[in-house]
Amino acid sequence: MVPDHVAAPSRRWSSYAQGLLWGAIGLAALLMLANGVRNSSEFSRLEPWILLLNLVGVIGLTVLIGRKLWQLVHDYRAHVPGSRLTARTVTTFGVLVVAPLVIVYLFSLDFLNRGIDSWFRIEVKQGLNDALLLSRAAIDVRMREYGFRTERFAASLGFVPADQLVNRLDSERRATGATEMVLFDGAQRVLALSSENAADVVPSSPPAELLRQLSEHRPYMAIEPEAGGQYVIRVAAPVSDLTGSGDRRYVLALYEVPPQLAQLSESVQQTYSQYGELAVLREPLKNSFRLTLTLVLLLAMLAAIYGAIYSAQQLARPVHDLIEGTRAVGKGDFGTRLPLPSRDELGFLVHSFNDMTKRLRRAHAEARRSRETVEQERERLAIILARLSTGVLAVDRRLTVHIANEAAGLIMGADLRGATGRALPDLARDSDRFGQFVAALAVRFAAGREEWREQIDLDSPGGHRALMCACTPLPGEGGDRGYVIVFDDITALLQAQRDAAWGEVARRLAHEIKNPLTPIQLSAERLRRRLLAGMPPEDAGILQRSTDTIVQQVETMKQMVNAFSEYARAPDMKLTGFSLNELVGEVAELYRSQAGRTEIGLDLGQGLDRIAADRGRIRQILNNLLVNALEALEGCVQEVRKVDISTRLEDAGTGEPQAVILVCDNGPGFPRELLGRVFDPYVTSKPKGTGLGLAIVKKIVEEHGGHIDADNRPEGGARVRVTLPIREAVRAAGARDRGPAMKKESLG
Amino acid sequence: MLGALNASLKAPLRSLCAVLLLLTPCAVTADALDGVLQVRSAYVALEQSVFQLHARVDYPMTPAISAALADGVVVSFDVEVRIQRTRRLWFDATIADLTLHRELAYHTVSDRYVVHDPRSGDQQTFATLPAALMYLGTIDNWPVLVEPVLQPDDHYTIGVRAGIRRGHLPSSLRALLFWTNDWHRVSDWFTWSLTT
Numbered sequence: 001m002v003p004d005h006v007a008a009p010s011r012r013w014s015s016y017a018q019g020l021l022w023g024a025i026g027l028a029a030l031l032m033l034a035n036g037v038r039n040s041s042e043f044s045r046l047e048p049w050i051l052l053l054n055l056v057g058v059i060g061l062t063v064l065i066g067r068k069l070w071q072l073v074h075d076y077r078a079h080v081p082g083s084r085l086t087a088r089t090v091t092t093f094g095v096l097v098v099a100p101l102v103i104v105y106l107f108s109l110d111f112l113n114r115g116i117d118s119w120f121r122i123e124v125k126q127g128l129n130d131a132l133l134l135s136r137a138a139i140d141v142r143m144r145e146y147g148f149r150t151e152r153f154a155a156s157l158g159f160v161p162a163d164q165l166v167n168r169l170d171s172e173r174r175a176t177g178a179t180e181m182v183l184f185d186g187a188q189r190v191l192a193l194s195s196e197n198a199a200d201v202v203p204s205s206p207p208a209e210l211l212r213q214l215s216e217h218r219p220y221m222a223i224e225p226e227a228g229g230q231y232v233i234r235v236a237a238p239v240s241d242l243t244g245s246g247d248r249r250y251v252l253a254l255y256e257v258p259p260q261l262a263q264l265s266e267s268v269q270q271t272y273s274q275y276g277e278l279a280v281l282r283e284p285l286k287n288s289f290r291l292t293l294t295l296v297l298l299l300a301m302l303a304a305i306y307g308a309i310y311s312a313q314q315l316a317r318p319v320h321d322l323i324e325g326t327r328a329v330g331k332g333d334f335g336t337r338l339p340l341p342s343r344d345e346l347g348f349l350v351h352s353f354n355d356m357t358k359r360l361r362r363a364h365a366e367a368r369r370s371r372e373t374v375e376q377e378r379e380r381l382a383i384i385l386a387r388l389s390t391g392v393l394a395v396d397r398r399l400t401v402h403i404a405n406e407a408a409g410l411i412m413g414a415d416l417r418g419a420t421g422r423a424l425p426d427l428a429r430d431s432d433r434f435g436q437f438v439a440a441l442a443v444r445f446a447a448g449r450e451e452w453r454e455q456i457d458l459d460s461p462g463g464h465r466a467l468m469c470a471c472t473p474l475p476g477e478g479g480d481r482g483y484v485i486v487f488d489d490i491t492a493l494l495q496a497q498r499d500a501a502w503g504e505v506a507r508r509l510a511h512e513i514k515n516p517l518t519p520i521q522l523s524a525e526r527l528r529r530r531l532l533a534g535m536p537p538e539d540a541g542i543l544q545r546s547t548d549t550i551v552q553q554v555e556t557m558k559q560m561v562n563a564f565s566e567y568a569r570a571p572d573m574k575l576t577g578f579s580l581n582e583l584v585g586e587v588a589e590l591y592r593s594q595a596g597r598t599e600i601g602l603d604l605g606q607g608l609d610r611i612a613a614d615r616g617r618i619r620q621i622l623n624n625l626l627v628n629a630l631e632a633l634e635g636c637v638q639e640v641r642k643v644d645i646s647t648r649l650e651d652a653g654t655g656e657p658q659a660v661i662l663v664c665d666n667g668p669g670f671p672r673e674l675l676g677r678v679f680d681p682y683v684t685s686k687p688k689g690t691g692l693g694l695a696i697v698k699k700i701v702e703e704h705g706g707h708i709d710a711d712n713r714p715e716g717g718a719r720v721r722v723t724l725p726i727r728e729a730v731r732a733a734g735a736r737d738r739g740p741a742m743k744k745e746s747l748g
Numbered sequence: 749m750l751g752a753l754n755a756s757l758k759a760p761l762r763s764l765c766a767v768l769l770l771l772t773p774c775a776v777t778a779d780a781l782d783g784v785l786q787v788r789s790a791y792v793a794l795e796q797s798v799f800q801l802h803a804r805v806d807y808p809m810t811p812a813i814s815a816a817l818a819d820g821v822v823v824s825f826d827v828e829v830r831i832q833r834t835r836r837l838w839f840d841a842t843i844a845d846l847t848l849h850r851e852l853a854y855h856t857v858s859d860r861y862v863v864h865d866p867r868s869g870d871q872q873t874f875a876t877l878p879a880a881l882m883y884l885g886t887i888d889n890w891p892v893l894v895e896p897v898l899q900p901d902d903h904y905t906i907g908v909r910a911g912i913r914r915g916h917l918p919s920s921l922r923a924l925l926f927w928t929n930d931w932h933r934v935s936d937w938f939t940w941s942l943t944t
Binding site: 280 | 816821856858862864871914
């Protein structure tokens with residue numbers, strides 16, 4: 001597991017790009033501000049851009065913070081690890097940062113308002129007004145003085161002849177310090193001129209209001225400011241018309257205000273004007289400062305909040321990684337590697353976590369290898385157990401199955417697949433044989449026997465079974481201690497041993513008995529031949545009956561010895577291909593004539609036209625089975641005595657076809673106590689039987705690689721089922737399989 | 749270009765600033781320039797291959813202006829003339845764009861209204877405000893274009909407009925008025941076609 005922020009370098013680059021962008025915007029704003037401060041005219045040009053950049057910054061920060069907060073709320077609600085720590089840290093940082101900022105902002109706002117208001121206190125305004133009035137008063141005094149003198153001079157001009165006007169003007173100008181004196185007539189033509197500057201031949205043009213005022217015969221006085229801070233007092237007065245000509249004349253005089261007074265007055269005027277302009281700016285100034293302060297506050301606050309969120313996330317990220325890593329380890333992912341955030345305590349913690357996961361990974365790998373080894377061993381053991389012909393059961397004290405191999409189920413005639421975890425008594429409910437076995441185990445366990453080796457005989461409808469069973473306790477303590485029970489079905493082995501023993505008995509019997517029989521018979525016949533003629537009739541009768549008895553019994557014994565000889569003879573088969581159904585038909589037809597009231601029915605299946613077997617031996621099988629059935633029906637009370645012979649072709653389960661011969665009768669059936677031993681020699685329920693018929697049949701069937709079963713039909717009567725391979729190779733393999741058993745028989 | 753963009757940015761920025769200022773206790777100033785501000789008439793006369801502008805402008809004369817002037821505030825009066833060559837498939841080309849800038853102030857010491865031309869340094873004084881405004885509204889013989897610039901087959905339009913604003917502040921202080929639009933008015937364009 002690798003954390004998201006490690007697996008997403010593009011996101012990291014995006015963060016760097018955003019940081020660069022905002023840094024560039026801030027740097028641009030600062031550069032513009034610095035440039036504007038250096039050059040005030042630039043400030044006017046750049047201020048919109050500065051404001052725009054700041055607004056972009058505010059909006060951008062707001063958007064970023066909004067996204068961060070939304071993500072934080074989302075994570076908090078989704079209980080994302082670390083989100084609560086982040087939320088707490090952001091809240092703490094936010095309160096710690098925003099509260100002082102707001103306090104400073106409110107204080108600065110109040111200070112700003114009071115500071116700017118203090119610039120425009122009424123005392124300052126009053127002082128300026130007073131200074132202004134003083135300046136005006138000082139200049140007015142001069143203006144009125146010049147006006148009075150000009151009026152008086154104009155009145156005196158009424159007696160001055162025209163040719164002396166210029167001189168009079170000039171002397172008056174010099175006397176009063178005027179810069180220019182001009183005499184106009186009613187048509188505003190210059191009649192005389194005296195100027196301080198001799199080069200001036202054209203007087204300054206009078207303003208329109210002057211002319212208007214003079215036309216009303218009123219003197220004109222005005223102070224006119226000039227460029228450069230100079231003041232000119234312009235005075236005009238009508239000249240008295242003493243001649244009665246009706247011509248109107250006017251004297252216009254220009255006086256300069258003394259430089260010092262003009263300078264002071266201009267200074268007052270400039271100050272008053274600047275104050276007026278600043279007063280106009282009072283509210284805009286305050287608003288501008290408010291705006292600037294608000295923007296600065298917003299930027300600082302938003303930057304602080306963003307910084308708080310970023311710092312909290314950076315702080316909580318290792319915690320988040322640790323929680324995610326712990327969860328991953330809890331789910332079994334030991335490959336978790338967390339990035340080292342720093343070299344502080346959290347870094348040490350992350351380093352320790354990585355070290356722990358590394359050790360866990362190693363231990364996990366070691367455990368996995370061990371588990372795999374155990375699994376391999378278990379699989380190997382399972383294969384071995386599955387291939388064993390010996391049944392193996394591992395159970396605990398409560399007889400709960402832990403291991404049961406396939407052979408155990410086959411031997412017990414029960415399906416033990418999926419038996420693990422189930423109790424043996426439950427599994428044995430459907431199998432009589434298995435039930436007997438479990439009962440035998442329970443008896444031994446109840447007796448406290450933990451290690452034993454015994455033969456257990458089981459009787460079931462399928463026949464008698466002998467099991468060689470061994471029990472060994474498994475290592476363990478208390479109730480966990482279990483047992484392994486190993487058992488072999490030695491029924492076939494015992495049978496083979498019996499067969500071998502009987503074969504040896506038969507061979508010896510045939511050998512030891514057959515030899516003296518012929519001399520006995522010949523001796524009896526010679527006695528009869530020699531003595532019979534010379535003996536009295538009474539004795540002759542006795543001799544005749546005695547020798548007949550001897551000969552008859554010897555003959556009987558010969559037949560018995562021949563039967564034993566047949567049973568004990570070495571297998572020497574002559575395999576030919578023939579039709580089984582045809583042979584069955586011949587034998588049945590032969591016995592129908594001797595069967596009397598007994599019906600012999602045939603049910604011949606298809607596909608049995610050619611089997612590879614010894615035709616004579618197969619005929620002997622059929623003979624013996626039919627004779628056995630017919631003899632069993634003798635003396636029976638049924639109205640219909642019936643022997644049914646049926647053949648069919650079956651699949652042996654291995655893909656190989658096999659011939660099945662089924663001989664059934666409706667007689668009394670096999671006695672239950674003999675069911676497991678009906679194929680043993682000298683086992684018979686008939687008074688005259690040798691007890692070798694079925695034993696020979698079994699021997700021939702096994703020599704052919706076949707199998708024979710005998711049981712009773714549910715509706716009554718015996719049933720013998722013979723299966724024979726129809727191909728020679730299969731027969732040979734089946735016969736070889738029984739080879740070791742025969743060897744065991746000879747060895748035993 | 750920066751200047752043009754600067755001008756185009758002002759309006760939206762004003763709006764943004766106004767929104768931001770809602771957060772602060774700001775005083776709302778009423779428009780002090782209520783009244784007629786228009787170019788009543790204008791024409792150009794060709795004198796010795798020079799087109800000279802003659803125009804008559806009506807400036808508002810309100811108590812607010814008088815009071816502001818009395819408080820020492822300088823009011824700027826601008827007359828802008830723009831001559832453009834009309835183009836069919838594209839924007840009109842500006843041939844000339846001139847501004848006549850003058851400032852009106854009340855000189856408290858002399859009790860006179862002073863009209864000052866910052867470019868030439870000339871100034872005129874008037875006893876009354878109407879006389880000063882009459883003077884400012886009368887533009888005669890203002891050379892705006894020389895005849896050789898014009899092409900015989902082209903079509904030209906001349907536009908004249910007047911503006912008034914509270915001015916003559918230091919640039920740094922004037923910038924403070926950036927987001928207040930009172931005391932700054934511009935008349936509609938008075939346009940006519942120029943036939944050569």
